[in-house]
Amino acid sequence: MKNENQISKLQMITFIIQTQIGVAFLSLPYEIHKFAKGDSWISLILTGFFMEVLVIFYLVLCNRFPKQHFFQILESILGKVLGKCFTFFYTGYFLLTGSTILVLFVYILKRWMLPYTPYWVLLFLMVSIGIYIAIENLSIIARFYFIASFILILFIVIAPIAFRDVNIHYIMPIGHSGVMNMVKGATHATLAWQGIEIILLLSPNVKATRKERVKAVTFANLFITLFYSFLTFICLIYFSKEEIRLLPQPVLFLLKSFSFKIIERPDLVLVSFWIILVGTSFISYLYSASLAGAFLIKKWTRKSLVYLSAFICFFFAIFFNGENEIIKLTKYTTYTGLLFMIAIPVFLLILSLLFRKRQKGEVNAEND
Amino acid sequence: MKQPAFPNDKNEQSTANKISTFDTRVEFIKSSFGHAEDLLMTPIIYKEEKGVIFYLATLSDSEKIQNSILFPLIKYHSLDFGDIPYTVGVQSKLNLNDSINALLQGNSVVIIQGSEDIFSFNTVKDLSRSPKEPDSEKTVRGSHIGFVESLSTNLGFIRQSIESTHLKIIYHQAGQYTNTKIAIVYIDGIANPNLVRRVEERIQTLFTDMIFSPGYLEELVEDTPLSPFPHILYTERPDRTIAQLMEGRIALMSEGSSDVLILPVSFFSFFQTTDDYNSRIITGSFFRFLRVSSFLISLLLPCLYIAIIAFHFEIIPNEILVPVKNSVENIPFPPLIEAVIMAFTIELIREAGIRLPTPIGQTIGIVGGLIIGDAIVAAGLVSNIMVIVIALTAISSFTIASYEMSNTVRILTFPLMVSAASFGFVGIIFSLMFIVGHLCKLESLGTPYFTPIAPFNLQGMKDAIVRFPIWMLKDRPKELLVRNKKRLNQPRRWEKNEK
Known part of the structure; x- marks a missing residue:
């Protein structure tokens, strides 16, 4: 049924936010600090601006094909064979990102909470919840994401406690690291925005007018940008330059330094909640990969492809989990992310504008 | 005696000119009840003319009809209802609308061919079998009445409270041998007709030997029987049933059961009680919040x-x-075993308490609660704190308004405990994700179960975790897709007038 598959504006916003906020944000200040130093938060705002432009491009592209999802758009613009090829690449990209999420997730979890639990058990837990939710239709996934979004509030409320002892001089003078470094930091921050391409897949299933979509997507992007830069800003003024270089997950170290009357180590609680945020990102990638797969192999149902995708991610994550491999994997994912998230959609938009391609006939998207 | 047969061929021919008015009146009454199936008509012969007695079988006493209408008619052939008020509560010269109201109150209405007069007789059934307050749903304030085991009496309670022709009752029979009467009750004009149709279809396609309890019916009708969460609300309270009907839900009642099944319900329906609305806004909200937490x-x-x-x-x-360490230090078992021992003991005490008669049940409570609790700590098998934790858990699970939901919670604690013992917080979070995911998936008759949280609905939140003032609960629950969305139009209108 088509109707059951539609999501509201609010659900779209939470869907986008939940897909984007995942593994990366815990180590975001550390990663960007390598380049932009005390101006990392400006870098993030820059990335936010850039992503806003990208998002508008996405919407322009989607509006030209209002009832098709991304893989159908690929086919309409590039033709059948090339379209299928690209869909195949996208499937690979989604699986790669999904696996990266898994690998990083278990890596951080093992370091912070469960050093003795076997690697594959944690993987298995994550994969099984991924399957459990991702086989459902879009509206149910969106319901789950909405509930998961309450966790973000927790982070936003707890992080400002750091203001008790911060040193604003750590980020002074503003702009000291130079424009080039800020831009460099901004490009490296794109990994944190990865997942924004979900807009292309959701677009035909959102119950909203064009204007409302722009608003919803802008709101989601604004939220993400502010959320990231807020957390990064707090980390920057809390830890000194030398400290932050040693802390790969500054957000968690920040939380670890707090203590309350009833909870001595809030970071343990928040890492647990962070699992949900990772889970939602992983579910999104499973969903995307299975959707792409179902478009490639028409005979298979999306449900069975969810199992297949989860299986592939699981095995990938089992074999690539060394320290060096994780560094490599993150690098690859960032670069392929740039390609699949930015280059190809923009390229598609230019093509469709040049050749005046629009949706022909009533080819409806059938996400389920 | 000659049995009054209807329609009588001879009469039909001789009074052909008046048939239309008589028939239209009969038809009018029937159609105003929407051809309700508990509206019965008995043909009579009155002064050589045919007539008909209308009455609601659910509200009228057939013995009274026999005594006050049929016997006098048979005895005195020239009896005139209008002349002599020969029985208590005869009203004559009613118009059709009055007669419908009279019927709704349980009276019998007599319509006679060739006569403009409509008579009504007081034949209200004595709804006795002392209905008492249900043990499982006690309230402090409000009505203290509970359903009994007779379907028609129970329906009578509802008819009594909703004096409207919009109250619809559809009878079905299920169970090949038991032929249990099942009534689908809803309010026409509020309930979503699609939902009613779906319920009716499900009831019609029950092919079983017997329906012996509401649990049977629930399991056969509900969407996901294997889910740990109940999606049909049981209630023994007429006032609660009426409130649910007025929200646009459907009640399923069956003969021989004092429980009414309400569907479709959402997760938060199980936390609402009548007391919430009978106490003041702030206290009511606090109690609701207490139950949800x-x-x-x-x-x-x-x-x-x-x-x-x-x-x-x-x-x-x-x-x-320090206190935690002291308490835990000398316990030989890992915390999971401790917790399972205690939780299992509590379940045993609960089950024993239910199965035994009340005085012995109390003894069991004392033996179980005090002696076991005290001795198990003294013996060093279970830590103090664990006893506190499990006792608190049990008490808070019994606070939940619905017996089914409180059982669900206690069942769910076991897998949660196991996952906590194997993965710590991580295990808890994963289990919670499964539970919340399951709640998001559940649907009761096509309406989302976990609303108003997911899908989010701000209007619905007013009556979920806390209770907003009644004048702010203007709309009926959105997920039910009711036909009449507004519940209150101008509550507290007097405020404007007094200014």
Whole structure:
């Protein structure tokens, strides 16, 4: 049924936010600090601006094909064979990102909470919840994401406690690291925005007018940008330059330094909640990969492809989990992310504008 | 005596000119009740003319009809209802609308061919079999009446409270041998007709030998029987049933059961009680909040304790660390075993308490609660704190308004405890994700179960975790897709007038 598959504006916003906020944000200040130093938060705002432009491009592209999802758009613009090829690449990209999420997730979890639990058990837990939710239709996934979004509030409320002892001089003078470094930091921050391409897949299933979509997507992007830069800003003024270089997950170290009357180590609680945020990102990638797969192999149902995708991610994550491999994997994912998230959609938009391609006939998207 | 047969061929021919008015009147009454199936008509012969007695079988006493209408008619052939008020409560010269009201109150209405007069007789059934307050749903304020085991009496309670022709009752029979009467009750003009149709279809396609309890019916009718969460609300309270009907839900009643099944319901319906609306706004909200949080407490407390003791000792602040350590130190078992022993004991006491007659049940409570609890700590098998934790869990699970939901919670604590014992907080979070995911998936008759949280609905939140003032609950629940969305039009209108 088509109707059951539609999501509201609010659900779209939470869907986008939940897909984007995942593994990366815990180590975001550390990663960007390598380049932009005390101006990392400006870098993030820059990335936010850039992503806003990208998002508008996405919407322009989607509006030209209002009832098709991304893989159908690929086919309409590039033709059948090339379209299928690209869909195949996208499937690979989604699986790669999904696996990266898994690998990083278990890596951080093992370091912070469960050093003795076997690697594959944690993987298995994550994969099984991924399957459990991702086989459902879009509206149910969106319901789950909405509930998961309450966790973000927790982070936003707890992080400002750091203001008790911060040193604003750590980020002074503003702009000291130079424009080039800020831009460099901004490009490296794109990994944190990865997942924004979900807009292309959701677009035909959102119950909203064009204007409302722009608003919803802008709101989601604004939220993400502010959320990231807020957390990064707090980390920057809390830890000194030398400290932050040693802390790969500054957000968690920040939380670890707090203590309350009833909870001595809030970071343990928040890492647990962070699992949900990772889970939602992983579910999104499973969903995307299975959707792409179902478009490639028409005979298979999306449900069975969810199992297949989860299986592939699981095995990938089992074999690539060394320290060096994780560094490599993150690098690859960032670069392929740039390609699949930015280059190809923009390229598609230019093509469709040049050749005046629009949706022909009533080819409806059938996400389920 | 000659049995009054209807329609009589001779009469039909001789009074052909008046048939239309008589028939239209009969038809009018029938159609104003929407051809309700509990509206019965008995043909009579009155002064050589045919007539008909209308009455609602659910509200009228057939013995009274026999005594006050039929016997006099048979005895005195020239009896005139209008002349002599020969029985209590005869009203004559009613118009059609009055007669419908009279019927709704339980009176019998007599319509006679060739006569403009409509008579009504007081034949209200004495709804006795002393209905008492249901044990499982006690309230402090409000009505203290409960359903009984007779379907028609129960329907009578509802008819009594909703004096409207919009109240619709559809009878079905199920069970090949028992032929149990099942009534689908809803309010026409409020309930979504699609939902009614779906319920009717499900009832019609029941092919079983018997329907012996509401649980039977529930399992055969509901969407996901294997889910731990109940999606049909049981109630023994007429006032609660009426409130649910007025929200646009459907009630399923069956003969021989004092429980009414309400569907479709959402998760938060199980936390509402009549008391919430009978107490003041702030207290009512507080009680509702207490009940919702008791769900979380009983779900999470034992597993959090296990996770902290087994995995995350560092999370306890120093001040509490010492008493916890002292209590746990000499216990031979891991916390999971401790918790399972205690939780299982509590379940045993509960089950024993239900099965035994009340005085013995209390003894069991004392033996179980006090003696076992005290001795098990003294023996050093279970820690003090674990006893506190499990006792708190049990108490908060019993706070939940619905018996089914409180059982659900206690069942769910077991897998949560196991996952907490194997993975600590991580295990709890994963289990919670499964539970919440399951709640998001559940649908009761096509309406989302976990609304108003997911899908989010701000209007619905007014009556979920806290209770907003009644004048602010203007709309009926959105997820039911009711036909008449507004519940209150101008509540507290007097405020404007008094200004």
